[in-house]
Amino acid sequence: MRMYRIALVSTILIASCKKWSTEKLNLATADVPVATPISDAAPLCGSIKGTMLAGKTYIVGCDVTINAGDTLTIQPGVHINVKNKAGIFVKGSLVSLGTKAQQVFITVDSLRALKNDAPNQDPSHDPAFSGGWAGLYCASTCPMLILKWTHVEYGGSGLSIAQGSIVNQSSGTAFSILFQNPNGIYVMEDSWLYGGVDDPIRISNGKICIMRCTFEKAGIKGGDCLNTKGGTVGDMAYNLFVGIATNGQKASNKGQPVGASQTNIRMWNNTFISCGWRQIQTGRGANINFEEGAKGMAYNNLMVNCKFGLRIVNNPPADTANIRYGNNYEYADSLITANQIYPTNAGLSGGWTIPQETDIPNYHSFLPAGYHFGDTYDGTPVLKANNPLFYNFPLPVPNQVPLYGIQAVNNYDFRLQPGSPAIGKGYTGFTPLAVVPISPTFGVTEITLPGSDIGAFQLNGTGNQHY
């Protein structure tokens, strides 16, 4: 581990000397251990370990557990169809090795058949939110959860008490993915998460790297898409969020285990579209939230038609002295959004976000003189201004589609057009925390460094690869 980290940090130092580049890191290569092949002849049930073989379809018929010390390796192209609201419980390790060409699916086929991503679906009847299977739940003994080019869909059916007792959760818990080992690593890169009920991904604590993923329709009426709690350290970058119930990315130090590190997350170059509208609690639903004792960074994020802008929460207070942010880009079709680019107290959001000179739009153009964070202001001047010019996403959103009606990527394309005002406005003068090893199997394949174009898609083709 230490070797990896030293190697990685030095690499980053070298890399950061260059003005702007995307470094493909490929340091250590470890052999995938020779594992027992898992048969697809009958639905899986009970304890499993070994390797799911490339291209095969497996049915999970009831709860499966990967016992402590065991590993489940999923080879490229595996399709897992989960039935009977079963869950996958990981006390050992799970490594899913999809590729761009051979993606892995963990899904519910019967719901997949009903998928409808046309705008403005009624969430009460949308199968995305119906909770088809329990989810991927890691116990505090799980040292490693690796998801590469993997789709996780329709989770969050709500744990039974028996399921909950495996991973120390109460019944009714409805996450799609849970990770909860402060010393374990959780890597999710180039992957997808679709649907869900409560927090689609709850990271109670751990060392994480979540890169170049796409999240859609996450959480029905509450739930933060990437909800990190006390003792989580790592990076979130180049992710695309569409139609998330509450926040896209949240950092909080709540529930920190004794002796664990403070939550510290660096978030850069993410794109958020129409997030926060389904959250039933007033004042919540930004795209990035720093809460209760958390620290970190937030740069180069692109936020379009979300309920609130970047939110630094004052009660309980985030570790405000140790949060750095800037170069964040806001677009607003509605005055509701425009008036909350900097969340206001009147908006019941308890805002503590200090406007930055590098923000787009320039705050001098609409904030009154003597503005103090949390104050109410009139966002009319920036309404429908600064269209980021996506490849294929009409802005302003046509009148017949309410802002909250945009819930999934559908056939949109959120890459920037060459003339976009977001291009070249990014800040690259910081480094990732890089707390997980670089590895094509037991770590992250690539940590994409901060990019100069705001948002998840870089004009040069780097960043998020889902297009």
Add this chain to the structure above:
Amino acid sequence: MQSYFTFFRSFLVVIFLFVSFSLYAGIIRGKVTDSKTGEPLVGAVVVLEGQGHTWHAIVQLDGSYSFKNIPAGSYSLKTTIVEYAEAPVINTELKETSEQKIVNFSMEAKTADLASVNIATSGKSSDAGVRGLEKNASTLQNILSEKTIQLLPDVTVANALQRVSGVAIQRSTSGEGRYAIIRGMDERYNNTLVNGVKIPSPDSKYRYVPMDLFPSEMLERLEVIKSLIPSMEADAVGGTMNLVMKNAPLRMLFSANASMGLSTLFSSSRPFSAFDHGAVNPRSPAEINGNSYMATQADFSRGNLNLNSKNLPLNTTAGLTIGDRWIHKKLGAILSLSYQNIFRGSNSDFLVPNAQPQVVNNKDNQFVISDLYTRHYSTQTVRFGLHNKIDYTLAPGHTISLYNMFVQMNEFQARSTYDSVYLNKLSDNFTRSRLQKQSIYSSTLQGDHKILDQFHINWIGVYANAKSKVPDMAEYDYQSATTPGKYIVQKMSRIWQANTDRDLAGYLNLVFTPHLSSLKPELSLGGMYRHKTRNNYYNDYSLSPTLTGGLPQTWTDINSAQYQFSPASLGTGDVTTTNPNTYTSYENVSAGYLQFKFMGNADLQVLGGARVEHTLQGFNTVMPKSYTGRSGTVSYTDMLPSLNLKYALTDKQNLRASYFRSIVRPDFYEIIPTQVVGELFDIKGNDSLKHSIADNFDLRYEFFPSGADQFLIGAFYKIIQNPIEYAVVRNGGPSAQFLMPENFGNAHNYGIEAVITKYKGMFGISANYTYTKSRITTTKQYFYRDPVLGITSKIVQQTRPMQGQADHIGNLSLLYKNPKIGLDMQLAFVYTGKRLSQVSPYYSLDYYQLGQGILDFSFEKRIGHRFSVYGKLNNLTNAPSKTVIFQAPDPGSKFPDQQYATRTVVGKDIYQLTILTGLRFKL
């Protein structure tokens, strides 16, 4: 506080003015007492005849009577009292007007023919009578007599308990006393008996009994026993509360009372909130349709969440006691009924601490406030009590008796909470309705047989069943929207909870009293067996509002709000009832003892021996095989020696010393690895929890000058091994933090206790004071900023008092008793010092309740022969209850009443004055 002292000072001045009258000359005075017990025969009439005149005087509280301004001459005095043999007429002479003559009457009770009926009546119900019991008892006791209880400002046993030396009470949310803390030992460390027999508790979690279930008028006396002997059940460290119920009288008894009153808390601006009790569904959707049924919002009534207002609800109480004795007094029966319908409430402000402390402005471990709750409780309590005792003397020396008791308490509570999310200007409006039905039924059949002159057998068979049901506790919330005046529908929860606790028990005691005159030995041998079964049911539904299209739902009212389970499968009983709170458990306790008692010399009584108790506890939850701790048993055996020495310095003074070893069993749910929702933090059971063992030492000096007067001073010391205390445990996710009962080394508890009661003529003063100090060391979590890890936490040790223990507790009562005009008055002040009310998981952030003094007043005035009017006024000064955390208040705090520099007031409860007046009839 100032106002109390001013009040007392003027009261004392009045007393001394009255007292000075008794110093007048030309007086014939004396005392009228029972020849056996020395008890003053209060209310007896003494007739003085001579010089052509007749005077009458009534015997007062201290047993005295007096005739003043009597001219010189010869006189005859006589007195007659029912149930006492006629005393001979006494002649006396006053030679001059300045002379004082003292004439005492010692009256012989006419109970000779009843001696074989092992029944004591009037003696133990009066104040002076119980002094005799306290003096003669082998154990350390404090007793309240029936007459004392009747005059107290209290209508429940729980509230009456606070008048006993060394006892503080823990109040419920409506300000009503509920549990007793004896000598700084909270409710866990005490047990409750009815007529000497243990009763089960209807509480859903604990084995201790809520003492507000019992109307105090059912009692003949209330004993708090502070040292145990081998023949008593050994699970008490602070003390045993023994509720001695009324016995069948010697002659026809009929008494009835009724009263009305109100709480001044309620008004048109702060009405009492009531809900439709009929809309409460007694059974959950899963109980009605089976666990596989998928409930929807249609399965939940809304009627119990529609609150309506009553401006000034009236409290009513009524009681009736009938008793008589037949067949040459061999068969006796008593039936007593008590009914109370009381509306109470409280206004409560509470600062909710955030789930974990923060590092704020480089200050470590700061608690920050997440919410401010402003709560209004409206509680209607309907108590019904019935008890009945039938005794029959089979033959001289052989009696058999059947005792039945049923107490029931239905509590209807509406709670509205205005939750302003601190600093955020965001507010939530919660409404909760809760109905709890609790009852205890206990039936005992008892026999007493004198087999030979020296041999005595006593047996008891017990069936008892305690129940509690909280059907459909319902709460919903709506939250302010960004647009002022608009609100958004939030979650709704519905919980069904029920438990039963049933005892089957048998007791057998053999007593051998050989005739060895100087030693007066008594050897007892006995045992008991109790089989207890307990069932718990818990079903918890959580509904969330349906989205309107893709947006949150706007609030109009509870009837139109739309809810759903998401996902829908969360509405099935398979999910909602399958939790470790649903369990059955049992406990078998078998015990045997050997006890000896003898006179070491003429003045020294020695009582000692040993008791062995074996406990077997078992439980079975509904959890699947994959769940560790789904079922289990635990058993242990304890050898419990004790020794009580009583040395009679004079016939009015005793010196006592005692030692006993006792135990405290964990509560049923505490050993089951369940997680239950607590008031502030969730609580989880601990299957490796051990029972506590305590060594108790006592020393007491007693002086019983005469009548009801007494002076007691004593000291105690207790060492408790493996005390059970709650401490923070953290495993799993951010919300998976809870308190867990754990054993923590040894705890020490010591203190002194003093009681004084003094009557002078028509005035009396009764006071007690207890100083207690206890210490226990437990683990706490401490948050700080580490140079490498950033904000983090560590586990540290902290020494603190035991929960509930107050350093200072005391009572002061001023009594006025005028038998001539039949007027009794009492002003009672009770003070409970600062005490730890809630243990926090975090270092130095425990909740302390500040010292509180409550002043109550009561009176009773006879009207004619049969009637009396009475009144009880509680909380005259509207003393608030305040809770603090010892941390300087946040300078930006918007919470009112932050008058302290070094502590933050986090809770404040206001109950206001309550008034009750009534009429009593006695045949």
